Amino acid sequence: MPILECNGLTKSYGHALALSGVNLAIEPGRIVGLLGPNGSGKTTLIKLANGLLTPTAGEILIDGMAPCKETKKIVSYLPERTYLSTWMNVTQLLDFFCDFYPDFRRDVAQEMLQRLGINERQRIKQMSKGTREKVQLILVMSRSARLYLLDEPIGGVDPATRDYILSTIISNYSPDAAVIISTHLIADVEQVLDEVIFINQGQVILQSSVDDIREKNGKTVDALFREVFRC
Amino acid sequence: MNWSLRGDAPIYAQLVEQIKQEIVSGGFPPGQRLPSVRDLATEAGVNPNTMQRALAELEREGLVYSQRTAGRFVTEDKIMIEQAKLGLAREQIQQFLQSMSRLGYEKADIVALLQKEGELTCQS
Numbered sequence: 001m002p003i004l005e006c007n008g009l010t011k012s013y014g015h016a017l018a019l020s021g022v023n024l025a026i027e028p029g030r031i032v033g034l035l036g037p038n039g040s041g042k043t044t045l046i047k048l049a050n051g052l053l054t055p056t057a058g059e060i061l062i063d064g065m066a067p068c069k070e071t072k073k074i075v076s077y078l079p080e081r082t083y084l085s086t087w088m089n090v091t092q093l094l095d096f097f098c099d100f101y102p103d104f105r106r107d108v109a110q111e112m113l114q115r116l117g118i119n120e121r122q123r124i125k126q127m128s129k130g131t132r133e134k135v136q137l138i139l140v141m142s143r144s145a146r147l148y149l150l151d152e153p154i155g156g157v158d159p160a161t162r163d164y165i166l167s168t169i170i171s172n173y174s175p176d177a178a179v180i181i182s183t184h185l186i187a188d189v190e191q192v193l194d195e196v197i198f199i200n201q202g203q204v205i206l207q208s209s210v211d212d213i214r215e216k217n218g219k220t221v222d223a224l225f226r227e228v229f230r231c
Numbered sequence: 232m233n234w235s236l237r238g239d240a241p242i243y244a245q246l247v248e249q250i251k252q253e254i255v256s257g258g259f260p261p262g263q264r265l266p267s268v269r270d271l272a273t274e275a276g277v278n279p280n281t282m283q284r285a286l287a288e289l290e291r292e293g294l295v296y297s298q299r300t301a302g303r304f305v306t307e308d309k310i311m312i313e314q315a316k317l318g319l320a321r322e323q324i325q326q327f328l329q330s331m332s333r334l335g336y337e338k339a340d341i342v343a344l345l346q347k348e349g350e351l352t353c354q355s
Contacts (some may be wrong), residue, residue, distance in 0.1 A: 031278055163276070170272055173279045191242060191277045211241035211281065220238040 001064055003028045003147050003178045004049060008058030011044050011202075018044040019202040021058065028146065029175040033189055033210075033221075034182040036199035037229050042182040043080060045199070046149045050077050062147060073103070076145035080152050082132050086125040090118060093139065101143050109142035112168065130157045137165055141172050148179040154188060166192050187222040196221055198228060232258060234275040242277055246285035248319075254294055254305055255316035265295060265303040 002025035009022040019041045026032055034042050047053045048060050051067030062071035084093060090113060097104045113120065116134055124132060137153055150169075154162045162185075169179060170192060183189055186196075190210060198206040205228070213221050232253050236245050253259045265271070265286070272282040286303060289295045293311055297303045306312065331341050 029280070031280075167273055167276060170276070170279060171269065173269065173272070191236060191275075191281075194278050194280050210278075211243055211284075214239070214241045218239055223238070 002026055002061075003063055004180070005061040005064075006045075006058065007061075009045075009048065009055055009060050010057040011041075011048060011053060012056045017202050019048075022199075022202070022204050024197060024204055024207060026178050026180065028178050030194045031169065031173070031179045031181070031192055033186070033193040033196040034180055034199065035184065035186055035196055035221075035225060037184065040199045041202040042199060043151055044202075046077070046151050046180070046182060049147075049149055050075060073101075074146040076101075076140050076143040076148045078137060078140040078148070078150040078153055080155075082124075082136055084124050084132070084136060087123060089123045090120040090135065093124070093135070094120070097139050097142070103144045104139075105142050105144060109138050112138045112142070116164070130161055133157055134161060134165070137168065141168055144174070144177075146177050148177065150179065150181045152183055153181060154183060154185055159188075162188055186225050187220070190221050193221075198225065200229065232274070234277075236275075236277070243281050243284045243288065246275065246277065246282060247288050250285065250289060251294060251315055251319065255312055255319060259305045261305055261309055261312060262307045263305045264301070265305065267302065 004024075004026040006022045006024050009019055010017070011019040022041075022045065034045065036042050044053065048055060049062060049067065051072065059066060062075060065071050088096065094106055094109060097109075098106055110120075113135070116138075118131065118135060124135070127135065133153075133156055137150075140148065140150070148169075154165055157165065166189065169181070173179075181189055181193070193210050195207065195209045196213070197204055210221055213219075213224055217224055232249070234246075234249060236242060250259070259265065266274070268279055268283050268286065271286075272279040275282065286295065290297060290303070292315075293308070294306055294315055295303050296306060328338075328341065336344070
């Protein structure tokens with residue numbers, strides 16, 4: 001059974017149509033890139049999967065269920081913006097995540113924090129933007145969820161940190177879980193992905209495996225994207 | 232090992248080629264146990280399913296074999312490794328010949344040039 005399924009999923013904000021009739025299915029064990037230009041509907045799709053928005057029409061199912069309390073237990077979400085309370089230090093955040101999520105693996109998080117040399121007593125307030133993003137990603141990836149939704153996880157960080165984030169995603173890979181990464185930094189994530197979904201003006205225009213794209217077109221997903229979305 | 236991936240070819244095919252290279256050059260000697268899929272994928276910075284696919288392909292070709300619980304191993308069949316090496320060498324030669332013919336060289340000229348180059352390298 002797909003871990004994420006959309007059937008005729010439509011979302012409009014007043015008159016503006018953000019998603020229109022989206023059909024897709026994502027199986028467990030896949031790392032999927034959700035790729036599209038700005039304003040194409042990526043964040044809307046992710047928010048619908050989290051139950052932060054409700055569909056105007058159609059349905060979105062997580063492990064066969066409409067978003068609810070039960071699905072939130074199996075979905076680990078990295079929002080576009082940091083939502084962590086800036087007065088907290090890392091230890092407090094670890095406590096916070098332990099309280100909230102029974103599947104949070106504190107030891108895994110601590111090991112990653114240590115490797116990056118992040119002091120547990122440091123407050124979020126005192127951290128650079130890049131460090132905040134690292135901490136947040138570590139928290140999100142340290143849950144043993146079935147579906148990870150990462151909205152622009154590598155947007156604001158330097159290339160070395162990008163590599164670290166991507167290798168964190170690879171080393172946390174589980175055949176039972178799917179990872180969806182929304183980004184427009186395609187060249188950076190391409191190697192890590194099984195498949196990609198191109199989304200434009202609220203519609204899915206392509207869902208394909210990365211190697212199929214390379215085999216058929218003789219070019220990278222990045223190059224194909226530039227071609228499809230030429231301005 | 233050093234992984235370097237180009238943009239134009241499928242990732243799994245490049246992984247197959249690079250692991251093969253490591254095997255024929257003795258980096259992974261005959262009979263050696265290969266690192267786990269996850270470790271190889273992390274090291275190469277690629278998707279674990281893609282690495283899995285590459286290893287399955289090498290298994291199909293007979294260069295590696297898996298043992299149910301113990302993991303994957305490089306074949307102990309040295310003849311097969313020699314053949315794989317020859318295969319890779321021929322691919323290199325084909326590519327080289329193509330580049331040379333694009334430059335306008337005929338086969339005989341290429342051989343002569345190669346010989347000259349070989350002598351020069353020996354002297355230096």
